[in-house]
Amino acid sequence: MNCDDEELDTRAAWPIIVDEIQWCKTNRGNDHICMGGYTYDSFSQSLQKNTRSFCCSKENLRCRAVVNLFMDSNMYNDSNNVEHNHPPNHHDVKRLLALQKIKERVLAEPISVARIIEDEYVKHDLNGDDRRHFLLPASQASKFHKIRAKMLPPNPKALDFEVSAMYSTTHSGEEFLIYDSTRKKLGGRLT
DSSP, X not given: OOHHHHHHHHOOXXXXXXXXXXXXXXXXXXXXXXXXXXXXXXXXXXXXXXXXXXXXXXXXXXXXXXXXXXXTTOOEEEEOSOOBSSOOOHXXXXXXXXXXXXHHHHHHOOSOHHHHXXXXXXXXXXXXXXXXXXXXXXXXXXXXHHHHHHHSOOOXXXXXXXXXXXXXXXXXXXXXXXXXXXXXXXXXXXX
C-alpha cells in the first residue's frame, strides 16, 4: 500500500473540481454533467438567478455536493460549499461518456452494434486501467440491440399501412419504394 492509497483511506472529504463540463443524458432523458471525475444530475433551475443546479449522482453515498451553472452559457457559476464524501472516479466518467456515444450511434447508424462498440472503444483510447471498467463488446451488444429494437416500428397488423421515410428512402434521400405491384395485380397486398 503506497502513500496515495493510505491518504484515500483516511480522507473524508474531496473538493469540487472545476474542470471541463461534459454533457450526457440519464436513462430517463434528464441532463447529466461530468466534471472533474464526478457526475451530477440536474435537479432544479432558477430563471431569476439564471442558474441550473446539479447534485452529485452518488445518492447511495449520501453525497450532498451541488454545483450551479449559468443557464445561458452552461459555464460553472458556484457550488453549495459542500465537499464530496467520495473520491473522483475518472474511469466511471469515461465509461459513461463512451456508452452515451455508443447509444447515439446505435440509434442513428444502421451498422452492426458490435462494430459501433469496438469503434468507440478505440476512439476513447482505453488504457489497461480503463479496460477493467468496460465490458467486452460482445457483452455490451445485447443491451444496445434492445435499445435499437425499441426504435423500430412494430410489425403491421393490417394490410394497409404506411412505410416510414426511414425505410422507403435511400441514404441520399431518394425513394426506392415507388409502388407496390402486387396491389395492382391482385387488388391488394399478399398476406
